[in-house]
Amino acid sequence: MKLADIIPLIELEPVVVIDDPDYEIETVCGCDLMSDVLAFSQEKTMLLTGLTNPHVIRTAEMTDLRFIIFVRGKRPPQETIDLAKEKGINLYLSPLSMFECCGRLYKAGLDSETMRSID
């Protein structure tokens, strides 16, 4: 699913924009546990999370994950924004809850994160 279609679907507000709207998102991971993100995430995964500290960016960096959505309209601190810019990671806010975001994306046909190993 293209980012351009996801933006209106879960009412995204941009915070850090690196990739263009044609970027294709393949899977979504809704998670507040960083080790779970490290366990399962693939490239082309969009992370939905309620955490806004800089370790979310670090975790994304290690897994080559390029899109982070902060749910329930949580604004990340400046240090998180600065690190995302430095590492080339897209940040957006959604005013919706984690459940609502996941539900709308799933209904629209986005696959859930598959629990396969990276290699």
Add this chain to the structure above:
Amino acid sequence: MREQVLLQSKIAQGDFSRGGETSSNLKEALRKLGIKLTISRRVTIVTYEMEMNIIIHSLGGQITVYISSEQIRVVAEDLGPGIADVERALQPGYSTADDYVRALGFGAGMGLNNIKHYSDHFTIETEEGKGTTFTAIINF
């Protein structure tokens, strides 16, 4: 190529603000060497988990990453306090992390399992009151 040190970095106890810097530097070094992304991702995830473990659970330590033509070897050594029950520490979901660490998204008891999962070979040497050495090998 004979094994050589690619990176060595000291990690301070409780230094959350710098947590991940070593792994980030390693990722950049692997990129410069042209290491395949699937390998580099496994190595950096393993190193990041080890780095956070030192920050969260130990009195401080260091990470050394070795590279040869066959493999990458990540060694995390800390100054203590050692792991009382290794078998339990390896159980998915088991953690001794406090609420602050959990609020950051860590301490869910999956770190060691992740290291094991992404390594081709993983060992833990620990002695209570002394320290712990984790060694993870990822083959090319």
